[in-house]
Amino acid sequence: MLLNWKDEYSVGIEAVDYEHKQLIDLINRLHEELAAKDSKLTVSAFLGDLLKGISAHFALEETFMRSLGYDRLAVHKEDHERLLDALRDIMDTFENAEEIDAGELSKQLDTWFSHHFRTHDAELHRILGAHPSTPATT
Ligand SMILES: [Fe+2]
Ligand SMILES: [Fe+2]
Numbered sequence: 001m002l003l004n005w006k007d008e009y010s011v012g013i014e015a016v017d018y019e020h021k022q023l024i025d026l027i028n029r030l031h032e033e034l035a036a037k038d039s040k041l042t043v044s045a046f047l048g049d050l051l052k053g054i055s056a057h058f059a060l061e062e063t064f065m066r067s068l069g070y071d072r073l074a075v076h077k078e079d080h081e082r083l084l085d086a087l088r089d090i091m092d093t094f095e096n097a098e099e100i101d102a103g104e105l106s107k108q109l110d111t112w113f114s115h116h117f118r119t120h121d122a123e124l125h126r127i128l129g130a131h132p133s134t135p136a137t138t
Helices: 014-035 040-068 073-096 102-129
Strands: none
Touching: 014 040, 014 102, 040 073, 040 102, 073 102
16 A cells, blocks of 8 residues: 555545545556556556546645635646646656656656645645635535
């Protein structure tokens, strides 16, 4: 297991927390696929799923931030864009590479997401904590 869910990651919006847990699961599964040295096809499919899941998740967070008039939206969104660009780069590299350094890839994913959770998402959590009237999650 590469990443572990921690309660401190909670941003106080059920739908966001749920997606964070799902993304952690997906990254852990990708990590296992890589470690198992399964076919390149499997890993490509995982990277594709991960990109889709992450894009959808970022869009959800941005919707919440917008509806709250969150003043750190621009910086937070910028970090989302940066992570998506980096993931697309990884996918390109992966598609063209003969061999991939699985350990390096896993480490990179872990570093980014733990960092994003601990900084941007945690900050969002603090702000939301001060707004008991958080938008309802449907
Ligand atoms: Fe975020
Ligand atoms: Fe997030």
